[in-house]
Amino acid sequence: MIRGVRGATTVEKDEESMILSATEELFHTLIKENSIDPSQVASLFISVTPDIRSVFPSKALRNFKDWKYVPIMNMQEIPVENSxxxxxxxxxxLNTDSAQQEIHHVYLNRATVLRPDLTEKE
Structure with a gap:
């Protein structure tokens, strides 16, 4: 079965090094928390808010072993006021046998406000 694994993070500035570093941190955490094998990834979407323009975050995945053939799409988020x-x-x-409630979604930095129900420790 294909399951969706969500994650988000934020950066302080629209700078390539910050964006790539934050994206790498997010993916390292998602991979670790969900034991993700890239051969089981069907596709990957990355979106950014309109104030991020200096680099495609997917560039960070070039540093990850065996992610070369994973289809990735970068896109822009809807510019909702006050978001x-x-x-x-x-x-x-992700192709997985894990149940929906076994998926570990990851929200880092200021992105924890997006899903406090998933980021609060029980």
Whole structure:
């Protein structure tokens, strides 16, 4: 079955090094928390808020072993008024036998406000 694995993070500035570093941190955490094998990833969407323009976040995945053939799409978020700024969101479509409630979605930095129900420790 294909499951969606969500994650998000933020950066303080629209700078390539910050965006790539934050994206790498997010993916390292998502991979670790969900034991993701790239051969089981069907596709991956990365969206950014309109204030991120200096680099495609997917460039960070070039440093990950065996992610070369994973189809990735970068896109821009809808510019909703008063929404979280400088935010990078991801959706991984993963082939897995895990139940929906066993998926670990990851929200880092200021992105924890997006899903406090998933980021609060029980």
């Amino acid at each position: 979280l700024q400088k935010c990078i969101r991801v959706m991984i479509h």
